[in-house]
Amino acid sequence: QLQLVESGGGLVQPGGSLRLSCVASGENFNYYAIGWFRQAPGKEREGVSCISGVDSGTYYADSVKGRFTISRDNAKNTAYLQMSSLKPEDTGVYYCAAGLYVVEFSESDEYEYWGQGSQVTVSS
Numbered sequence: 001q002l003q004l005v006e007s008g009g010g011l012v013q014p015g016g017s018l019r020l021s022c023v024a025s026g027e028n029f030n031y032y033a034i035g036w037f038r039q040a041p042g043k044e045r046e047g048v049s050c051i052s053g054v055d056s057g058t059y060y061a062d063s064v065k066g067r068f069t070i071s072r073d074n075a076k077n078t079a080y081l082q083m084s085s086l087k088p089e090d091t092g093v094y095y096c097a098a099g100l101y102v103v104e105f106s107e108s109d110e111y112e113y114w115g116q117g118s119q120v121t122v123s124s
Contacts, residue, residue, distance in 0.1 A: 002026035002098050002113040009094060009118030012086055016122070020081040022096030022115055032098040032113075034072060034079040035105055038120070040092035047106025048094070049081060059105040064090075086122045093117040 008020040022034065035050040049070040050059045058070050069082040079096060095118075097111035104110060 002029065002032065004096050004098060004113055004115035006094070006096055006115040006118040009120045011121045011123065013124050014087055014122055016086050017082070017084045018086065018120060019083065020094055020096070020118060020120070022079040022081075024077040024079075024098065026077075029077045029098075030074040032100055033102040033105070033111075034070075035097045035099065035102065035111055036070060036079075036081045037095045037097060037108060038090075038092040039095070039117075040089075043092075045095075045108055047108070050102065050105030051079065052102075053100075061106065083120070086120075088122050091120060091122050094120050 003025045005023050012018050032053045036048040037045050038048050039045040048061050048064055051070045051072050067085045072079040096115045098113040099111035102110045
């Protein structure tokens, strides 16, 4: 029912900022919770943030709290992840995902649809 396409990744210096976009094609985008995940080389995929499709409540991993902001524009079928004060440990492939029945935002298997991923590299 949904296809997700990410954009906005790239190379940024520590302390810099970057905004990722996730554009959805399909119906009922506003019903889905949208999560952002990342995977660094040699590490497991981890949940970064999520925004609810019910009340737009937001959730963040402790490691990014205060630095990252998730948002959505339902009229544009788009979700965003604004990343600030970036650190080298933020480096990885970032994925957006959509799920109708997400309970724990950081659990990958609770999301039904996934984007292709976008590389974010934080390095000096």
